Amino acid sequence: MMRFFRYRSMIAVAAALCLLPAAVIAQQLSQVSRTTNTPPAPSGPTPRTPDGHPDLSGVWNGLGDNLIGVPNQMANAGIAVETETSTRDVFSGARIATFPRNSTSPLNDEQAERASTLVRRMGSNRPIYKPQYWETVRNLDQNANEEDPSNNCMPAGVPRAGIPSFIGQTPKYLIFIYPGQGGLIATQTSYRMIPLDGRQHTPLQELDGTYTGEAIGHWEGDTLVVDTYGFNSSTWFDQVGGYFHSENMHVIERFHRNGNTLTWTATVNDPDVLLEPWTTTPRVALLNPNPKAVLPESLPCSERDLAHLATKEHH
Amino acid sequence: MPTKAKMKQMFMIAALAAIALPPAGAQSRKATANARTADKAGSASDDTFDRAKTLRAAADALGMVRWSDIGAGGVHLPAVDVVNTMEFWGSGTTYGSGQAYKSGASWPSFKTEYHIALAYNPPAMRVEMTRTNPDAPVQGGAAPLHTIQVVRDKYAWDESEIGAGLVPGKGTATAAMAAVSNRLIQLWILPYGVVKAALAAGDKTRISIENGATVITFPLSGQLAGATVKATLDAKNEVMRVETRADNPALGEMLTETEYSDYADHGEIPTDIKSPGHVVQKQGGHPVLDIQVKKVDANNPYLVFPVPENVKKAAAH
Numbered sequence: 271m272m273r274f275f276r277y278r279s280m281i282a283v284a285a286a287l288c289l290l291p292a293a294v295i296a297q298q299l300s301q302v303s304r305t306t307n308t309p310p311a312p313s314g315p316t317p318r319t320p321d322g323h324p325d326l327s328g329v330w331n332g333l334g335d336n337l338i339g340v341p342n343q344m345a346n347a348g349i350a351v352e353t354e355t356s357t358r359d360v361f362s363g364a365r366i367a368t369f370p371r372n373s374t375s376p377l378n379d380e381q382a383e384r385a386s387t388l389v390r391r392m393g394s395n396r397p398i399y400k401p402q403y404w405e406t407v408r409n410l411d412q413n414a415n416e417e418d419p420s421n422n423c424m425p426a427g428v429p430r431a432g433i434p435s436f437i438g439q440t441p442k443y444l445i446f447i448y449p450g451q452g453g454l455i456a457t458q459t460s461y462r463m464i465p466l467d468g469r470q471h472t473p474l475q476e477l478d479g480t481y482t483g484e485a486i487g488h489w490e491g492d493t494l495v496v497d498t499y500g501f502n503s504s505t506w507f508d509q510v511g512g513y514f515h516s517e518n519m520h521v522i523e524r525f526h527r528n529g530n531t532l533t534w535t536a537t538v539n540d541p542d543v544l545l546e547p548w549t550t551t552p553r554v555a556l557l558n559p560n561p562k563a564v565l566p567e568s569l570p571c572s573e574r575d576l577a578h579l580a581t582k583e584h585h
Numbered sequence: 586m587p588t589k590a591k592m593k594q595m596f597m598i599a600a601l602a603a604i605a606l607p608p609a610g611a612q613s614r615k616a617t618a619n620a621r622t623a624d625k626a627g628s629a630s631d632d633t634f635d636r637a638k639t640l641r642a643a644a645d646a647l648g649m650v651r652w653s654d655i656g657a658g659g660v661h662l663p664a665v666d667v668v669n670t671m672e673f674w675g676s677g678t679t680y681g682s683g684q685a686y687k688s689g690a691s692w693p694s695f696k697t698e699y700h701i702a703l704a705y706n707p708p709a710m711r712v713e714m715t716r717t718n719p720d721a722p723v724q725g726g727a728a729p730l731h732t733i734q735v736v737r738d739k740y741a742w743d744e745s746e747i748g749a750g751l752v753p754g755k756g757t758a759t760a761a762m763a764a765v766s767n768r769l770i771q772l773w774i775l776p777y778g779v780v781k782a783a784l785a786a787g788d789k790t791r792i793s794i795e796n797g798a799t800v801i802t803f804p805l806s807g808q809l810a811g812a813t814v815k816a817t818l819d820a821k822n823e824v825m826r827v828e829t830r831a832d833n834p835a836l837g838e839m840l841t842e843t844e845y846s847d848y849a850d851h852g853e854i855p856t857d858i859k860s861p862g863h864v865v866q867k868q869g870g871h872p873v874l875d876i877q878v879k880k881v882d883a884n885n886p887y888l889v890f891p892v893p894e895n896v897k898k899a900a901a902h
Contacts (some may be wrong), residue, residue, distance in 0.1 A: 304660045339657030354663045367666040367784045369650050377653065384857050385653035388667040391885035392708045398891050401748020401755060407887045412854065432861055456856045511887060545751060545891060584852045584884070 292422035305339035307351045312529035316492075319439065324492050324527045329558040329565065340386040341510060346432070348393035348551035360397035360551050387584040397467050397513055397538065397548035402503070408514030415579050419505055423571035425460045425481040429499055429507025429521050429536035433555040434462070435480040436565050442467050444487060444494070450568030459568040463497055474499060479517045481505060494525040507538050508550070508585075516542035530557040635792045636831045639799055639818075644780045646822035648850070648858040666784075668777045670856065670888040673701040675864070677876035679716060692871055693718075699876055702888045703772055705781060709737035709890035710772045713747065734761070737769035737890040739808060739899055750893030760899035769808055770831070774843055776824035776861065779816045823848045823859065849879040858883040 300527045315324040348360040357366040375386065379464070391411075401405055420426055426448065434446035439535040443465045450459040465485040477484055479502035487496045499520045507521075511523050519540040526533045532555045644666065652664045661677045676699065678694040700713040704740065713733045735746040741764045750758025773782045779801070783790045786803040793800045799818040804810075812831040819825040827843045847862030862883045866874035 285664075290673050303865075305663060307660060307662060327797055329733070339660070340653045340655045341657040344662075349665070353660050356666045357663075359706055362706055366706075367781065369644070371652055372641075372645070372659075381857070382653050384657050384855065385651035385667070388651055388656050388856060388858075388885055389653055389665065392665075392667050392669045392706075392753070394669065394704075396889060398889050400752050402688040402752075404887065406888065411887055412882070412884075476737060507875065518753065521647040556697075556796075 288550065292529075303353075305354050307349075309344045309345070309531060310318065310346070310556060315474060315527040316529055317525050321441050323489055324494075324496060325439060326437045326527055327530065329436050329560075329563040330555040331435045331558055331563075339520045344393075345385075346509065346551060346553050347390055348395045349389065352494065356464060359394050361393065364394065366429050381582060386439055388524060391507055392502075393551070395551050396511065397508075397547075398545040400545050402461070403543050406538040407512045407514070409489045410514060411510065412512075413582060414510070414512060414584055415582060416576060421573065423458060423573045424504060425458050427507070428483060429500070429523060429538065430505060430507055430509060431460065433525075433532060433534045433553055449565055450571055458571050471497070471499065473508075474518075483519075483521070492526065494578075496523040496525070497521075498523070514543070515540045518542045530559070531555065532557070591867060593670050598692055607730050625647060628748070632792070633788070636788075636790055638802060639792045639822075640780060640784055640790070642822040643783075643801070643818055643824060645775055646818075646848075646859065647761075647780065647824075648856065649777060649839060660815070666781065666834070669706050670704045670885050671777070671860075672703075672882040672886055673699065673860070673878055674880045675699040675701075675856070675878040676877040677874070678872075678873065679714070679875075680873050692873075693775055697876070701777070703888060705772070707890075708772055709735070709749070710767065710768060711735045711744075711888075711890065712768075712771075717735075734764070734768060735890060736765055736772075737892055739765060740892045741765040741768050741894040742893065751891055758781060758893040758896055760896045762900055766808055766812075766831075770829060770841075772804070772829045773805060773809065774814060774829055774841070779814060779824050779827060782814065783816070821848075823861075837867050848885075851878055853880060854882075854884055856883045878898055 305385070319325045325424055341351070349357065349366070351357045351359050351368070353368075354369050354370070357368045357582035359366060360414050376382075390538060415421060420430070425431075433446045435447075435449050436447040442480075443463055446462040446464065448460045448462075460471070460482060462485055464485045466489075467488045468488070471486060471488060472484055477500035479500060481502060481504065483498040484500040485496050485498040487494055489495070495518075501515070501517060501519050501521075503515060503517050503519075505515070507515050515538070521538055523534065523536045533552050534555070535552045537547050537549045538544070566578050606887045619802070621758065641650070646670075649666050649668050650664045651667045652662050654660055654662060661821060673857060676696050677697060680694050688788075695716040698715040700709045701755065710737075711733065713731075724888045733749075735742050735744055741761045741790040742750070743759045743761050745756040745758075746803050749756025773776050782805060783801050786806070790803040793802065795817070799822070799883075801816045803814055805812045805814060807833075811830055814827045815830075816824050817826040823845070825845055827845075829841045831838065835895050842865045843864065845861035845864055848859045849862055850857060851862060852858070857879075860878060862878045864874065864876045864878065865872065
């Protein structure tokens with residue numbers, strides 16, 4: 271049966287249209303082919319702002335992007351392919367059998383998509399929902415092609431958006447920009463303004479829920495902590511898995527710069543649906559080494575493929 | 586055109602390479618000679634080659650080995666074992682083990698609906714079984730019942746409903762610590778468990794040929810230390826028969842034989858992971874299970890096995 275919804279081609283289009291600087295950098299990096307999905311070791315000093323805090327500002331897309339690309343998504347899901355013979359589940363520490371490829375030929379679209387569905391979901395670090403929601407999560411994931419908000423041009427939201435591709439920093443606030451790839455594909459560009467002035471949260475009942483919530487930042491040593499609540503319930507909080515949430519979700523993100531790398535984790539607490547708080551596997555972004563790097567304008571998101579879906583196969 | 590200096594440099598590099606690297610033909614001849622030596626001696630390297638080749642073939646036959654580089658130019662990952670969580674639905678017959686109505690009679694049989702959720706990381710399994718006997722009076726002490734039996738790592742418990750004992754008002758969980766080994770071994774004698782455990786056993790895994798079929802033999806470890814698994818592959822390298830004989834206080838000495846057949850991708854959403862369509866299990870020569878698999882979700886679905894607090898407390902005592 272003809273299948274119109276082609277993940278690979280959409281990735282290519284998204285990358286081409288939304289991430290030109292990223293693509294250029296990825297091309298530079300790809301000159302040395304990698305056989306692991308672990309991030310490069312940090313290099314260089316960690317710059318500081320005049321007030322003494324680490325300087326997080328810059329374009330953080332040196333790995334092409336921290337979300338697009340199945341090897342990166344595997345890393346985000348906690349599967350670290352460390353060498354050609356060794357793979358580890360970061361959360362549990364379990365060793366995963368690793369084999370040579372048995373073909374040098376590229377996989378066809380169908381093979382690649384089925385494989386990517388499996389590798390992106392094989393990690394053990396899964397949020398633990400209350401039992402009454404287990405079937406809901408499973409069904410949302412199974413029907414993700416239609417149910418995933420990010421397949422419908424909706425904002426990725428927090429924490430799904432992950433590491434911002436651009437951070438602007440002043441002593442009083444930070445600006446985060448997420449180009450229009452959001453979670454996996456076809457999401458809107460979004461931004462966040464994070465005050466650092468010591469203000470308190472607005473009482474939750476006075477907030478209208480939004481995609482990115484009300485965020486307040488503070489420094490804990492050299493780690494930037496961003497505390498966010500006041501969300502709507504229209505997003506999923508991770509890239510895959512059908513991980514829905516309520517308006518009562520509370521997210522704590524931690525950003526730590528080491529040389530030219532930025533490590534990010536998020537802890538999600540949603541007592542309405544989760545049995546316990548859940549912390550993402552740490553993700554690492556690489557600073558774009560081009561001092562003139564800028565983010566290009568993202569084209570408006572326009573979803574035209576869902577009507578042509580022929581199967582429930584994931585993408 | 587290269588300058589004279591550059592040509593001199595290239596010549597020197599070529600000369601060094603020629604000295605340092607033996608010709609490809611020489612390498613090939615050396616490898617062949619090594620293989621012959623290994624053949625004669627039956628050496629460890631020979632075993633290692635057979636083991637790696639056999640286990641890879643078995644893993645490939647099940648569709649466990651994958652890679653995907655979509656969207657990340659320049660990254661070419663090796664292949665990995667992608668099987669973690671999986672869900673099966675099936676129906677068939679179970680037998681009341683050792684519960685014959687009369688001495689020497691066969692064990693009572695029941696129509697059974699099966700629903701199995703499992704994970705290998707961490708090792709866990711939830712077996713929901715609804716047993717009925719609509720065609721005959723119940724004899725031999727085994728009554729119709731609905732059970733949910735769970736195991737995760739060193740914990741085993743029974744649930745009154747799926748996920749019982751985790752939130753107030755949602756069923757009860759009853760610790761069943763004595764059943765840990767019996768439940769856990771079912772995970773490792775599934776075809777995927779056989780391949781994973783054989784790989785994990787490393788050089789303790791032995792490959793042999795019996796009656797023309799490839800046989801994989803390996804010891805289990807951890808909670809199941811003392812138990813040995815013998816798996817026979819069919820001509821397509823699919824696991825067709827698994828025998829376990831435990832030297833384990835919890836499992837006893839009983840021989841368990843499990844036969845798998847009718848392999849296919851039984852998923853509503855195709856994964857290219859093959860699973861058996863028919864499972865027959867015997868214990869001590871008596872049939873205990875005969876199940877036709879109706880559906881499988883092998884797409885690493887959302888399946889979790891949190892241990893209820895009361896079970897943790899019971900295990901601590």
